[in-house]
Amino acid sequence: MIELNADIGEGCDDRALMPYLARVSIACGGHAGDAASMAAALRLAAEHGTVVGAHPGYPDRAGFGRRAMDAPRETIAAWVTQQIEALAEQAARLGMPLAHVKPHGALYNEAAHDPELAASIAAAVAAFDPRLALIGLAGSELVAAGRAAGLAVLNEAFADRRYRADGGLVSRETAGALMADADAAARQARAFALGEPIAALDGELLSIRAETLCLHSDTPGALNIARAVHAALNGG
Numbered sequence: 001m002i003e004l005n006a007d008i009g010e011g012c013d014d015r016a017l018m019p020y021l022a023r024v025s026i027a028c029g030g031h032a033g034d035a036a037s038m039a040a041a042l043r044l045a046a047e048h049g050t051v052v053g054a055h056p057g058y059p060d061r062a063g064f065g066r067r068a069m070d071a072p073r074e075t076i077a078a079w080v081t082q083q084i085e086a087l088a089e090q091a092a093r094l095g096m097p098l099a100h101v102k103p104h105g106a107l108y109n110e111a112a113h114d115p116e117l118a119a120s121i122a123a124a125v126a127a128f129d130p131r132l133a134l135i136g137l138a139g140s141e142l143v144a145a146g147r148a149a150g151l152a153v154l155n156e157a158f159a160d161r162r163y164r165a166d167g168g169l170v171s172r173e174t175a176g177a178l179m180a181d182a183d184a185a186a187r188q189a190r191a192f193a194l195g196e197p198i199a200a201l202d203g204e205l206l207s208i209r210a211e212t213l214c215l216h217s218d219t220p221g222a223l224n225i226a227r228a229v230h231a232a233l234n235g236g
Contacts, residue, residue, distance in 0.1 A: 031065025
């Protein structure tokens with residue numbers, strides 16, 4: 001059964017989504033988050049027995065980490081390491097282990113198709129803790145880099161985003177990129193879980209294999225989407 005995950009600690013209503021989630025990725029000081037929000041997110045996850053991991057992004061709060069930043073690969077790797085360390089410090093205080101790392105926003109999307117960037121991220125994760133899993137866009141360069149670095153990997157798909165015909169995510173700036181209709185998101189999620197093809201934005205069918213399925217807390221109607229997707233995956 002495919003699991004549900006969400007990115008939290010970004011200033012949205014995380015508590016309402018938690019009953020539907022198996023895994024969360026916590027913003028850790030790059031695009032969002034500070035010591036207080038990280039600790040709060042960790043405690044919330046602990047209340048629900050939810051697996052936790054780090055959600056590092058470009059240090060661009062004004063753009064919420066959704067704009068690419070031109071920086072050397074070693075600098076980006078250092079940003080990733082620093083953010084994982086920040087969350088790990090808070091988690092250690094609560095006696096909670098981290099299970100994974102999932103890049104955020106532009107860093108995630110760039111690493112999906114840039115093998116050098118993907119390798120830098122994977123190397124940073126492996127150097128910090130080789131027991132951590134790396135989450136990346138299903139079938140992407142980031143997943144391949146994680147495997148090459150000896151990490152466990154999770155191929156990720158999205159219930160509330162539309163896809164291009166090449167398997168990439170449609171840019172948020174494109175009309176129709178977000179799937180805010182709960183029933184449509186549930187149908188797409190069920191297709192992922194069953195290994196059935198989905199329709200790309202241009203209508204072309206594509207097949208995507210994934211182990212984890214992401215919901216966004218800032219998508220309009222996020223709670224309704226979470227309920228519908230959870231029900232679709234659990235026979236509701």
